[in-house]
Amino acid sequence: MRTRAVLIFCVLCFVCACTSYDMFVGDTLKKKMVFHQRVKDFAIPFKKRIKTLTYADPEKRIIKGVAAIDNDFSHASANITEGGVGYSYVTVRMKSQRHHPLNFEVEIYV
Template structure:
């Protein structure tokens, strides 16, 4: 019983932490829905090394998953993953900006479609 009480106190302290403002919570939530990382200003199609449109239809009661990877000799300086729906999450699981590889995993909400546009810029 003592361990259970400590568990609930730990959970409440994470969710009720007064040092995290509502704006920061919103930013953290939005960051999981799409990713724009690195120096993504003044982009040129010359530096676009991969563009992938990941799309899967909705299936009732099922969470749709997608995964894409890129490996190369150039260093990634900009990574954009845009979500075409209001739900779903995206996460960089390996590599990313300042690496020569990246693996990205995407998940839809239950019973919803999955649709992301992944753009990787490197030089």
């Protein structure tokens, strides 16, 4: 019983240590990437940087997956505010931590 509790504790510590701030929604494996863009913004002291990226598929294909990858590992966050998986458009809002730059790669798959 004690070994099991120690094992569970170790797994939880590992999960907490490996927390990622990247956003993956839907299925990106073996799907066709139709959009890729790097979103960068410089740091301003005492300010959070917020950028919004909007993509609408010109052929009205249904989006199967969205990935927003934090290149700087800076604890920045990304959220889908409109559309997304199951729609032909998506709006992604990216927000940095205070005093940190914003550096994301956004990929959209159909």
